[in-house]
Amino acid sequence: MKAVLCKQPGPPSSLVVENIASPQPGPGQLVVTMQAAGVNFPDVLIIQGKYQHKPEMPFSPGAEASGIVKAVGPGVTGFSVGDAVAAVMTYGAFAEEIVVDAARAIKLPARFDMKVAACFGLTYGTSYHALKDRARIRPGETMLVLGAAGGVGLAAVELGALMGARVIAAASSEEKLATCRRFGAAHTINYAEEDLREALRKIVGNDGVDVVYDPVGDKYAEPAVRSLAWGGRFLVVGFAAGEIPKIPLNLLLLKGASIVGVFWGNFSQREAAANANNNATLVRWIASGHLKPLISATYRLDQVPAALTDMSNRKVQGKVVVVP
Ligand SMILES: NC(=O)c1ccc[n+]([C@@H]2O[C@H](COP(=O)([O-])OP(=O)(O)OC[C@H]3O[C@@H](n4cnc5c(N)ncnc54)[C@H](OP(=O)(O)O)[C@@H]3O)[C@@H](O)[C@H]2O)c1
Known part of the structure; x- marks a missing residue:
């Protein structure tokens, strides 16, 4: 073979x-x-x-x-x-x-699309675990997704919208942002051209965002932490841009906010039963057409x-x- x-x-x-x-x-x-x-x-x-x-x-x-x-x-x-x-x-x-x-x-289940089947376990598994188990996101909350047109990013956009959040997608091109809108983003920010904090302020005012989903790291993490709402949660998902950001901890104290690590691989092995439940939900949502990766x-x-x-x-x- x-x-x-x-x-x-x-x-x-x-x-x-x-x-x-x-x-x-x-x-x-x-x-x-x-x-x-x-x-x-x-x-x-x-x-x-x-x-x-x-x-x-x-x-x-x-x-x-x-x-x-x-x-x-x-x-x-x-x-x-x-x-x-x-x-x-x-x-x-x-x-x-x-x-x-x-x-x-x-x-x-029968007739499940095998290409989609190859893509949801890790990607949608990570984003669902992040939003449901780590951020405990609630309907009506605002969520910023960085790198929003990428694999885990677009899954977070689609899942966030399905779970009732108001999703703000940030990515580096208009083409990527158009994709994010098709997958449920209510607002979009081109962070290659606009200042992230300023653009967020235009969307949410001074209230800030409840949840940040960050698979990119590097220079967008700190402005995103500074844009958290009171009680906000910043999800550390990955560092696709290469640099691991260092965040001043006073920013969290001032907002009563949390930085929350997400490591789906370890979660899926250490908490196998909870992961199996999440998978069953994802399979159901894909089979019923609620999610279309x-x-x-x-x-x-x-x-x-x-x-x-x-x-x-x-x-x-x-x-x-x-x-x-
Ligand atoms: N914590 C976990 O359990 C877990 C699970 C799976 C994946 N991850 C991590 O999540 C990250 C994203 O994974 P993915 O599979 O979704 O990747 P992906 O499809 O390539 O998406 C990454 C996004 O990051 C942005 N980006 C910014 N700077 C970049 C650079 N220098 N190189 C590449 N991308 C850059 C890109 O969006 P723009 O062009 O719009 O900026 C891209 O769409 C990775 O760091 C991965 O290791 C973590």
């Missing part, structure tokens, strides 16, 4: 596609014939040795996928050969056959370097997927 391999730390162009032996499932594992794999920003980091997990080389990147169960390992219950599943992993998804921990697999491009396995380069260059909107 064909697999994308990372043989040494490096940029996307250093990845290769090779024929390797089909994997066998170990205890508690499934082997899944991959139908689609979602691309995520951590894939760009992990191949360069810049992610918190540093796999042994060679390895296949790719952290979420969908497909059909090909083999079931010892001790696995609840899954059979032929089941359609979605799964999240730390790496390993960019290959024709993938090994999945059964505990991290989701059985899909945007898949803006599809790449083949040999085009994974291009997919990861586009992601590093901020060219991606919503999700892009890899199909074998």
Whole structure:
């Protein structure tokens, strides 16, 4: 079977596609014939040795996928050969056959779109956990999403609107902001051209925003913290722009506000039952059409370097997927 391999730390162009032996499932594992794999920003980091997990080389990147169960390992219950599943992993998804921990697999209802299935586990899983479990967002609250047209950002926009929040989307181009409006943003800010605090003040006055969702970090984090409302929550999701911001703590004291960490990967393992409940809600919302994740491009396995380069260059909107 064909697999994308990372043989040494490096940029996307250093990845290769090779024929390797089909994997066998170990205890508690499934082997899944991959139908689609979602691309995520951590894939760009992990191949360069810049992610918190540093796999042994060679390895296949790719952290979420969908497909059909090909083999079931010892001790696995609840899954059979032929089941359609979605799964999240730390790496390993960019290959024709993938090994999945059964505990991290989701059985899909009939006729579920397999490209969408490859994209919601990590992306929508992160944003739903952030808004529901970490921010405890309430209907009627205002929420600012930074990097709002990206993978987790657009999921936060769509989920925030569905959960009754008034969503303000901030991104770097008019094209991206138009996408955010289609996915439920009530207001938009082009933070490449406008001053973020000034633009927010025009929308919410001096009241501030109740929740900030930040997957970008760098220079927008502090103005966003300064724009929090009384009792506001700032969700630390990621640092796609590279720089980890340092925030003066007096800003939080003055607002009775909180900075709240979000680490969906650890949550999904440490609080597996709560994560399974969240997944069930997301599957229901997607199956009923309440959520319609945007898949803006599809790449083949040999085009994974291009997919990861586009992601590093901020060219991606919503999700892009890899199909074998
Ligand atoms: N905490 C968690 O559990 C968790 C889970 C999943 C992902 N994450 C993190 O969330 C972040 C976003 O992931 P994603 O998969 O949604 O990525 P993505 O689709 O590439 O979105 C990231 C967004 O960040 C903005 N950005 C600003 N400066 C950038 C730069 N120098 N390079 C790339 N993007 C830049 C871009 O929007 P503009 O062009 O509009 O600025 C882009 O749309 C990553 O840091 C990832 O590690 C965290």
